[in-house]
Amino acid sequence: MKNLAWKRDVDPEEKFGRRINILWVGIICAFLLLLVRIGWLQLGEGERYRYLSENFRLQLLPLPAPRGLILDRNGEKLAENEACFSVAVVPCNVNNPDELLNSLPRSLHIDRELAKRKIQEAINPFRPVSLIKKGVDMSTITFLLEREEEFPGTVVLTHPVRHYPYHNIASHLLGHIGEVNQKELSMNFIPGVEAGDLVGKMGIERVYNEYLQGKKGGRQIEVDAYGRPLRTISERDASPGNNVYLSIDIKLQEIAERELGERKGAVVIGDPYTGKILALVSHPNFDPNLFARGISEENWVRLKQDPENPLQNRAVRGEYAPASTFKIIVAAAALESHKINEKETFLCKGELRVGNRIFRCWKEGGHGRLNLEGAIIHSCDVFFYQLGLRIGVDRIIEFAHLFGLGRPTGIDLVSEGKGLLPSPSWKLRNKGEAWYGGDTANLSIGQGYILVTPLQMLGVISAIANGGKLFKPYLVEKIVDPRGRVIKEFFPHRVGKVPLSPSTLSILRRALRGVVREGTGWRAENKVVEISGKTGTAEFPGGERPHNWFIGYAPSDNPSLAIVVLVEHRKEDISIAAEITGKILSQWFGKGVETTSSPS
Incomplete structure (x- = not known):
């Protein structure tokens, strides 16, 4: 006997309604997932994103503190400070470091590999990272300020720079300053010092650094999408260091x-x-001004390899x-x-x-x-x-x-x-x-x-x-x-x-x-x-x-x-x-x- 299959005709409206129901279920599920995601972002990550959003709009520019003066017994200045400019970038505002660095004027003499590494390895992306040694000439600064939209993320900073008016004279006892190194940071050599800060490296500058080092200030500014300053929100002045009077005449x-x-x-x-x-x-001696704006590799190698050993204090060592x-x-x-x-x-x-x-x-x-x-x-x-x-x-x-x-x-x-x-x-x-x-x-x-x-x-x-x-x-x-x-x-x-x-x-x-x-x-x-x-x-x-x-x-x-x-x-x-x-x-x-x- 031949089996006959029975088939019921499906109503087209019923079929359409079933599909609509499935679609609604999908929409509701997606909406629920979205609510869960939003809740998680608000509760779990909200603080982080608020921080990032605010800091992309507000930036804190550190204000370096002038070091204290070093004077002789009669008040004659042996180490003082001068104002100078440097160029820095705020890492969070730089999308393409290579493109930015290649576009900057060659008169800055930037070590591009070193600068790129500094930008990429910055611990705080909102803090300006110095690109070059201090002491940029005024014509270059003017050029950068007039074309600031071409260099997004760059900022011009004003620094107090150490100056030794007597140059080579008394160089071994005065010493010199330099950027704090990783070893000094890890040893907490000087409390409150951060990467990039300048500290005493030799002589009086080193031994009395805790007195000479001032307290940094800061300026909170609002910036636009290009990182350009719009207005100052708040400011705390830097405090100069203490002055050290020597027994030297x-x-x-x-x-x-x-x-x-x-x-x-x-x-x-x-x-x-x-x-x-x-x-x-002590002779031969050296000019500590070489170190004040950041000594060049050429000058450092010359001093270190000099067979006369000008960095040795013969009087004491x-x-x-x-x-x-x-x-x-x-x-x-x-x-x-x-x-x-x-x-x-x-x-x-x-x-x-x-x-x-x-x-x-x-x-x-x-x-x-x-x-x-x-x-x-x-x-x-x-x-x-x-x-x-x-x-x-x-x-x-x-x-x-x-x-x-x-x-x-x-x-x-x-x-x-x-x-x-x-x-x-x-x-x-x-x-x-x-x-x-x-x-x-x-x-x-x-x-x-x-x-x-x-x-x-x-x-x-x-x-x-x-x-x-x-x-x-x-x-x-x-x-x-x-x-x-x-x-x-x-x-x-x-x-x-x-x-x-x-x-x-x-x-x-x-x-x-x-x-x-x-x-x-x-x-x-x-x-x-x-x-x-x-x-x-x-x-x-x-x-x-x-x-x-x-x-x-x-x-x-x-x-x-x-x-x-x-x-x-x-x-x-x-x-x-x-x-x-x-x-x-x-x-x-x-x-x-x-x-x-x-x-x-």
Whole structure:
């Protein structure tokens, strides 16, 4: 039997109605989904989008704070501020960094790769990112402002820029500023500092950065779709930093810089009764203005690779053999140990055998028979070989330590050298050898392993001038806020006392005056002021030219200045350090009167 299928005819209206119902269900579902999405955006992401919307319309331009001034003891400005322009972009307003950077004038000398990276890696897209180093000329700024619609997202910022009116003079003690680096940020080196901010990198600028750094202000502005300012909504002024007054006298500093000239070396001048540093010179030097607007790669490489090392502060960090200036300490140790008196003599024949070695005097043929005063005046090596061997290495080291050698002085600068005060235990530990009599002989004339800084030797000669007191050297007298209130003062701080009897001081002072009047330091003698001091010539094996020292004080009978002059690898066959000392002090005390050119 054949099966028959039964089929009911469907009403067309019913079919259409069913489709309408399905469509309504779809519309309702879509509407419900839309409501859910809107609710989520409002409740979950609403704050974020309100923030983005508002910040695309409102932007905060930081107002950099001027750094505090650095002034000398008389109020002469050594570091100040100038206004300059820079070009920046607001990353959130830049759609195509490559297109923008390529369209900017070539006169800006933008490092396009670096600028692009800064824009793309900006932590805060609403904060302007500097494109170039500070210091855009006015013609370029005018060009940008007249065509600002062609450079969407760019802004012109006004900055206070550091200026050092004396350029290279006092560069090592003033230091310089630079952009804070990632390491400093991660260490929270300076609280409140952000990427792109300028901080002290060296010298006074670094050590007193927390006082010199001002507090940034800000300006909230409304911008259009191109990022162009429309109006200022609110503004908070920046607060300048505090002013730092140094103990330096810039006039004395200029004299010392000029007289050291093109030679490599250092000059340090201080008040022997307080520890105040009045001048601090290191040559070769540099112009800190190179760093103020952002140093170029070319200039940075040139400074870093310069074999003369102009960035090193030789006065504070340089370490040298003290040579015959160390004889002052050996003489003091001998007198205070009662190992010699002012009348006893030693014979100098020009050489002395110590063990199986011959140690020679600088004067061929020798000095003959000398007492201690004569040995200091004429800097007899053979005399001090014998004296050092008599008192022993331990007593010499003890007195050297009392005079402040072998450790940092504590001056308010970073990276101070501490020198090297060798001993038998040091030699065994570092050289794997015993200490011999020859080591003591070498040490007695300031040669061998011993190393000192010029600043340490200023403490040595100051102690002779002031009666045995050792002061911590310092560069800052006071810190003053922008309203003129003194917020911090610095005072002399005694850190030690060398046991020097009146008779010891009398012998040493008489001898040091004789050094200049008739001995090895005669080139310091002049018609203006009496100088007392000691010369030194640090010899090197292999024929390298020696370093030349002079340490002294003036006036001899009532010292107001102590001075150290070091000339590295002197080119002249004379005691050039003594001559430089005479020229500096005669100008300071006598308004430019020159030194004599022959011994009195």
